[in-house]
Structures are given as C-alpha cells and as structure tokens.
Amino acid sequence: MDLVEFQGKQLFARHGVPVPPPGAVARTVEEAVSAAEAILGDGASAVVVKAQVKVGGRGKAGGVKVVRSVEDARAAAEAILGLDIKGHTVNVVYLEPASDIAEEYYLSVLHDRVNKGDLVICSRQGGVDIEEVNRTDPGAVVKRQVVPSERAGGLPRDIAMEVVTAADLPAEVRASAADLLVALFAAYLAEDATLTEINPLIRTPDDRVLALDAKVSLDVNAAFRHGDHAEWRIEGIDGDDPLEARAREQGMQYVKLDGDVGVLGNGAGLVMATLDVVAQNGGRAANFLDVGGGASADSMAASLRLVLSDPAVKSVFINIFGGITRGEEVARGVLGAIEQLGHFPQQLIVRLDGTNAEEGRRLLEEAAHPSIIPSPTMQEAAALAVAAARSAA
Amino acid sequence: MSIFIDEHTKVVVQGIGSQGTFHAARNSAYGTQVVAGVHPKRGGETWQELDAPIFSTVAEAVAATGANTSMVMVPAPFTKDAILEAYAAGIRTIVAITEGVPVHDMTVVYDTVVRDGGARLIGPNCPGLISPGKANVGIIPADITMPGRVGLVSRSGTLTYQIMHELAQAGIGISTCVGIGGDPVIGTQFLDVIQAFAADPDTDAIAFVGEIGGGEEQRAGEWIRDNIPDTPVVGYIAGFEAPEGKQMGHAGAIVKEGGPGGESAAEKQAILAGFGIPVADNPSAAAQLMIERLARP
Numbered sequence: 001m002d003l004v005e006f007q008g009k010q011l012f013a014r015h016g017v018p019v020p021p022p023g024a025v026a027r028t029v030e031e032a033v034s035a036a037e038a039i040l041g042d043g044a045s046a047v048v049v050k051a052q053v054k055v056g057g058r059g060k061a062g063g064v065k066v067v068r069s070v071e072d073a074r075a076a077a078e079a080i081l082g083l084d085i086k087g088h089t090v091n092v093v094y095l096e097p098a099s100d101i102a103e104e105y106y107l108s109v110l111h112d113r114v115n116k117g118d119l120v121i122c123s124r125q126g127g128v129d130i131e132e133v134n135r136t137d138p139g140a141v142v143k144r145q146v147v148p149s150e151r152a153g154g155l156p157r158d159i160a161m162e163v164v165t166a167a168d169l170p171a172e173v174r175a176s177a178a179d180l181l182v183a184l185f186a187a188y189l190a191e192d193a194t195l196t197e198i199n200p201l202i203r204t205p206d207d208r209v210l211a212l213d214a215k216v217s218l219d220v221n222a223a224f225r226h227g228d229h230a231e232w233r234i235e236g237i238d239g240d241d242p243l244e245a246r247a248r249e250q251g252m253q254y255v256k257l258d259g260d261v262g263v264l265g266n267g268a269g270l271v272m273a274t275l276d277v278v279a280q281n282g283g284r285a286a287n288f289l290d291v292g293g294g295a296s297a298d299s300m301a302a303s304l305r306l307v308l309s310d311p312a313v314k315s316v317f318i319n320i321f322g323g324i325t326r327g328e329e330v331a332r333g334v335l336g337a338i339e340q341l342g343h344f345p346q347q348l349i350v351r352l353d354g355t356n357a358e359e360g361r362r363l364l365e366e367a368a369h370p371s372i373i374p375s376p377t378m379q380e381a382a383a384l385a386v387a388a389a390r391s392a393a
Numbered sequence: 394m395s396i397f398i399d400e401h402t403k404v405v406v407q408g409i410g411s412q413g414t415f416h417a418a419r420n421s422a423y424g425t426q427v428v429a430g431v432h433p434k435r436g437g438e439t440w441q442e443l444d445a446p447i448f449s450t451v452a453e454a455v456a457a458t459g460a461n462t463s464m465v466m467v468p469a470p471f472t473k474d475a476i477l478e479a480y481a482a483g484i485r486t487i488v489a490i491t492e493g494v495p496v497h498d499m500t501v502v503y504d505t506v507v508r509d510g511g512a513r514l515i516g517p518n519c520p521g522l523i524s525p526g527k528a529n530v531g532i533i534p535a536d537i538t539m540p541g542r543v544g545l546v547s548r549s550g551t552l553t554y555q556i557m558h559e560l561a562q563a564g565i566g567i568s569t570c571v572g573i574g575g576d577p578v579i580g581t582q583f584l585d586v587i588q589a590f591a592a593d594p595d596t597d598a599i600a601f602v603g604e605i606g607g608g609e610e611q612r613a614g615e616w617i618r619d620n621i622p623d624t625p626v627v628g629y630i631a632g633f634e635a636p637e638g639k640q641m642g643h644a645g646a647i648v649k650e651g652g653p654g655g656e657s658a659a660e661k662q663a664i665l666a667g668f669g670i671p672v673a674d675n676p677s678a679a680a681q682l683m684i685e686r687l688a689r690p
Binding site: 109114115116118147148149168189192194219221222224225255257265266267268269270272273275276277278279280285288321323324353354355377378379 | 399418469470494495496497498499500501504505508509531532534536537547548549551552553554555557558575577578602604605607608617630631632633634635636658674675676677
C-alpha cells in the first residue's frame, strides 16, 4: 500500500525523522483557503500547496506551488485540485509552511529484491529524478546493501555515517543526516515498509536536514501486526477506482483495465495469461480478477457480480483450471452463481480444463443456459469472448 | 532420479489444521512418506487422518521419525518462526506453502536458512513440488501428470498445472515440477532449479513459466546459454498485457514504472530469445513448443 506525502510525513514524524512543521489537508478550495490563513497567521512567511497523488513528477506537472498570501493560496488550490497528473486526479492537497532550502539531497531505504535484504541509497543530487542521476552519473548515487544480521538492533550509526560520507554530503550536515538515516531505517523496519524515500532531503540555511517529501510503501502482508495501517486507506484520495476499492474490501485481487472483455480465473499467473490471450485475439481485457482456489458458487457469484458491475464489460471470459477443485465442482459454482445473479445481458465464455474438465463441460452443456458458452481451450475461448464483446458493443 | 524430493523423502508437516491435513492426506495417498505432524499443544496425540504421530516440536519429530523434509502450512504470522524452527531442528529441505508472509520476515529467514545456512527452502507462497511416481509435497494436483524426463519450474501455480496437463496429454511426463512461488523473497530461485535439473541425469529437457517483474528469468537464461546450450528449454512469461505499475496478484508480479532492467514480458521474451531460448506467447503454445522440440530426433 502506497501512502501519499502527508501520510508519509506523519509516519516519519512518529519515528523521529525530522519533517517540516505539520500543515493541513484540504479537499476543497475553501478548506485550502482556511488552512493557508491558519498557517500564515501562525507567522509563516510562505505556504506550499502540494497535490497528494501517488505518482512522481508533481512539481513539473504544476502540482506544487509556493504562495505568500491567502489569495494566491486560493488560486493555487483552484489550479491544483482536479488536475490530472499522469492519469492520477488530484482530489486532495496538503498545505504546510514553506521551508527555506539551501541544498537538496536524496535518501531512501528500500527492500532489495535482488539481494533479498535492504538497500540504502543516498545522493548529494536531490530534488531530481534519481533514476536519471543513476543513468547519467552513477558515481553520484551511493548504494549500501544491508543484510538482516547487520541490523538486528536497527541500522548501526557507523553504517549511516559511512553512507552519508560516501555520498559526499557536506561535513556540516553529515552527523544530522546520519541520525536521520538511522531514524528512517527504524521507521522502515518498525512499520514493515518496503520503501521509505525522501526526495528531496533538504539542508536549511541554518544547517538542519528535513524530509521535504515522503514516499512510503507499506507491506500489506504485514497488516496483521499493524492495526493502525488501515487508517492510512483514504477512499478516493488518489482517484482510486471504486471497483478496486470494493474488491479490496471483499479480499479479492482485482485490477481495473481499459478494455471490454471481463476476465476472471483461478491463479494470478493464469489470469495474467488470460489477458495475454485476449489481446492476441484482438481484444482488450476490462479487468484482472483472481478468484483464488476453490471456485465455489459463492465466491464465483461474488466475483462475477463485481466484473459485471463494470459498465464497460461487454462479455466475460471465465478461465478455470481444475486442479484439486474438480471440473464438475467448478461448473456447479458457475451455474450457482448465475442463478444467484439473475438476468444480465453479457455472454459468459467458460473455459474449463484440468481435472474432470469433461464432466464439468458436460454439466454446463446440459444446463443449456442461454448466457453460457463452454469452450475447451484458452485460444478458442478468447476468440469467442472477443467476438461476443464486439457484437454486444 | 529427480530433484529435491524423491522416494526417500520423509515429510513432517508444520500446521495440521484443516488445510494442512487435507493436503498432507493427498500427499500421503500419492505415496509420499508423511511421517509426522507438529502442533505445539497436541504433542503425543495421533494425527488420525494420516495415522501418524503428532509432536510438539519439529526437533522431537525428527528424532523420533527421521523426517528430512518439512512442509510448512501454518498461517502467515507464524511462518517465519516455523521455518526457523525446522531449520534449527536440522531439516534441510523446507517447503513453505503459506501465502501472505511479510517481506521483512522473509529477509530474516532467507539470511539464516538460505544465505548462511545452505538449506533448500522452496517458497513461500508456492504450490510445492512433485517428483511424479515418487513424492508430492504441497498442493500440486498429482493426477494431471506422470513420471517422465522433462523438468518444470514455475512462478505460477495454475499455469504450471496447465502446462503439465498439456504435456501429459501428449504423453510427456515430468521428472520434477517445482513451483518456486511469486513472492519478492523466495528461498529457491529460477536459476537454482535449472542448475539442479542440469545436474540431474534423468532430466533431459526443461520448461519454465515466468512472470513480469524482476530479473530471475534473464539470469537463468544467460546461465543456460553458457552451460547447457544443447538442452531443450522452452518457456512462457505471463503478463504481456499487464499495465505498468499495477500489482497483479502475486507480490512479485509488477512492472516497474519507467524503470530500467527489462522487466516486462516482451522484454524478457526478447532477452531470452537472444540466449537461444524460445518463449511462447501463451502457455498452450509453450507446451506445444516442448512437444515439437522433443519429437525432433
């Protein structure tokens, strides 16, 4: 789960990572105006208005503005709210006192898939795309792998010092940057984060270091030991798809896509393969939905209901490989689901293979339901599903 | 022969609830030696469904039964401790089926059990493995395959079954099929399995199912080119149509937004083709490629 900036800063603050003084969140222009009034009234000389979307490059896209008056804050909020940044609609802005910036650096801690440990990345060049820096000037990006046995009691401060020194951060801020890194690493571990990134990490004119931005990804698999992480989920904060939100509540693996063939199947790999085969037959999938193991009538019905509730769906491709769940049980699940759902206009192309697939297909054929087209292979089923979507469109 | 498990495999099951019991019973019915269950509060009882003893700890189970392999089916919050317990008890082949294990738990497990410990850990979040005719440890349906000489390695459960099934329908059996799992941190990588197949005198050809994200398939492909260029190898990479930056079910299956490294399915396909390894556009085509390749003299 990705956090937006203001949430990331709250999380940092809990673990002692220095951040700018707290600000306020606004969903409307009026809320933004009152927040700006409060911040300027508290003596801040400037306010920064920042789009809260889970995507980089907000500044370049016009999603970040520094203002010195309430009128300008109003104009900034009007410009930023509703803005589309790389496909993400801005529904929320965050306002905080603007910080004075002397220099900008880069610092992150993330899970390193290749080495199966943690990775600390630091650069003297911050506030820019770090991947670009890594391409053009790899020497300017310091990477330090950390294995679990090195960080049992947290990141040792000498490793933190080694990193900020290797990155050539100025001597005046090295000690405080090392302290900040130790705190950032503690936040990363304690919160089960897979990414904690600060870009830019700033040096103020009085030589303090502050996290001016915060990008945090939390491990949803660790939610069982973080009851408070559920609070970070804010509906509609980032133009989240409403169907994806509903699926998440029901514990389903659903991703909205932009085509018109609804897809559901058992197993993430099989569903990904189904998207591929639909595309190879000239169609586009409307979604990714993994129903998981079992494929009982209830889970089938819930999954089908979700897929069919998307108005873009013109046909549905149900792709099931019977393993331990046998073909006839899957067929009964599909038939039971259709009974629960009542009437719907879309054709369902059901491809059943694997254990007892023939019995399953026979059950479907005997039911002779007008909405169901059984099919033995993925290729044929995909072609049928694409054709059904075309003729329904 | 086969890899990782065979007729000498003796399984202790950690996590003997309804799911663990159901799958352990299936494994046992297939002929796998399931010798013990472990439950902290049920030591001394008999595991009725398996007609096997229950011990409080893995160490006791090992001492009493000679178990050499563990199947971990405990819930995700307890998986880290279960794997570490099996390792501490001297078990060196550990198959973790459980899904949803936190990344930070697995980095600690990987460090102790694999990096420093040298044990064979399969998974977590995997269907397990089967050496047809010898042993089945995990949740792979055994009746869709048969003994043979093709090694199969996969990051995806149902896709593996699909390919095994199509090969079986063409009369082609399997030496061992390993589902390595789709999580970011897994004990056994693609390349580990391919190297084991390369060293197995009874595996003549290799089929693999990869996914978008990461660089494991590319690393394995490079090794194949340099070490076993004459072994028939075919594959499929799921996720040609996966949108960038979206997580598709498996935690590992995500195309990095704008990142370098060739992590998309098409990029992986092209990289592997450069190593002389054909990658099909869909799973059925991969099975057909293998069938055709083996039919050639």
